[in-house]
Amino acid sequence: MSHIALYRAWRPQTFHDMVGQRHIIRTLQNAIREDRVSHAYLFNGPRGTGKTSAAKILAKAVNCERGPAPEPCNECDACLGITAGTVMDVVEIDAASNRGIDEIRDIRDKVRYAPSEVRYKVYIIDEVHMLTTEAFNALLKTLEEPPGHVIFILATTEPHKLPPTIISRCQRFDFRQVSLEEQTERLRLICQEEGIEADEEALAYIARLSEGGMRDAIGLLEQSAAFGGERITLEGAVDVTGGLAAEQFAKLAEAVRDRNAGAVLPLVEGLMQAGKSAEKCMENFIYYFRDLLVLKLAPQSGAATERIVDDSRFREMADGFSTERLFVMIDVLNRYQADMKHALQPQTLFEVALMKLCTLAEPNDVSGRSANGAQAPSGHTGDEVVRLQRQVEALEKKLEQLLRNGVAASGGGDAGAASAASGSGAVRRNSGSRGSFGSSGGGGLGAIGKPKLEPFVAALNGQAINQIRMRWGELLQRVKETKITVHAWLVDGDPVSAADETVLVAFKSMMHRETTEKPANRELIEQVLHSVFNRPVKLATVMLKDWQAASENGAHEATGEPLELRMDDESGTASRPEWVEEAYKMFGDQLVELKQD
CATH class of the missing domain: 3.40.50.300 (P-loop containing nucleotide triphosphate hydrolases)
Structure with a gap:
């Protein structure tokens, strides 16, 4: 029929x-x-x-x-x-x-x-x-x-x-999706009336695969009956629907559990040779880990796992993963699954996702590894590492709070001194010396100063910045592929000018600018710039409000002295015209507009 x-x-x-x-x-x-x-x-x-x-x-x-x-x-x-x-x-x-x-x-x-x-x-x-x-x-x-x-x-x-x-x-x-039990019962009744022999596991697999649609379940049943001949078995149903057998799932899960990345590639290649699609494998693998997670969190719920026949082996596999690790792995696979929809090589992305799972550190494992997966220094116990990490997090939070409150943090001074300097009204921005764009003398985030803006103002809307703007989207994408956290900070900035093989990026948020200026992040961005434009290109950053003021005023008064802060190459101290210093003493950093009656 x-x-x-x-x-x-x-x-x-x-x-x-x-x-x-x-x-x-x-x-x-x-x-x-x-x-x-x-x-x-x-x-x-x-x-x-x-x-x-x-x-x-x-x-x-x-x-x-x-x-x-x-x-x-x-x-x-x-x-x-x-x-x-x-x-x-x-x-x-x-x-x-x-x-x-x-x-x-x-x-x-x-x-x-x-x-x-x-x-x-x-x-x-x-x-x-x-x-x-x-x-x-x-x-x-x-x-x-x-x-x-x-x-x-x-x-x-x-x-x-x-x-x-x-x-x-x-x-x-x-109308709701038909429950797994009701679908299985109806499929069993159809098999009895039509004289079709079917294993109970096969009917449960077909019902689960139809995702609550009774019409799809009947279609898969007929397809499996035509393939299996006299009897519908679980193996036959898996083969005809393009699913993965329990043994294949177990081997992949064992490789991930044992962090054996070398065993992943041959297994994936075998699946592809058998005609399985990478997208379907990814989907089924997410379901597999979901079933492991349900079994750990709700062992009495009797979670249905249509791909598993040997229940004892499945429970043994669940014991090999911690709950936290399963949560992280499902999250990683879900992100890669979203990217696979637009990938030209889905098999490669599937392989990368599995190797990523093999290299993930245990979320709560601090005895031998730090939070980012790096090996902890010898001689330090896990408790000491945790304590140091908490201290670093507390210091970073305090630093961010100081930056939000307008207090400049320096590499050698303390927060109290910085606060006192701010309260006195003698605002000295860019107090740290900078030998070149992106390298701060003080070493702290707040020590990053403002570059000389005259060359960038002169090159405003030039050919160089136009070329950079045309390929800025490509650059952001490459940064994202290299390290997504750097992309999250850099995306806040806009390229506004380019001069002397240096691109100037203006930021609205001080925190985004300071994080982008970290040496490791700056080095990564400049490497991507080099790969995109096939030549060394430096990165300079500035706050958007400072750039707008410089570009609108032309960065010059009639005397030719720039309004923007200059860095003294010899002393490393900031200098500005005397009348500007007096204005800062009176009004601070706030923009004041004077109107005549």
């Missing part, structure tokens, strides 16, 4: 035949029994959950010659005609191919006439979200003032695409 024949043979003919939608069936039967049938219904839910079947059963129930009845008899001419599709008053329309205003206008013109064969005219519009805006407007008029002999049943998998005006005029029913 072909899939179409098998599906038609087991397509629900009465409400009693439907699986997993008891709440909807009961509501519809009560409405028919009490003569409270609405003029418009909206059936929405995942594919294969019985929306169109329920619509046809409802059409038969209200038009049954022995009714209206809560269950159609399926024996009278009306029921048989609606089942066969020969009753002209019950119309099923596919909105995906009939989505225009002309088709809806045709319906609007015909609903005025009374039904000729049955009691009600029933219009079943499948995939109704595909209608155009004009078609929805035409349908809305009919739904507002419907004739008493017409019933509209709208079916869709995406109700959020329907206009609220349409939804508000319909009784809405949400």
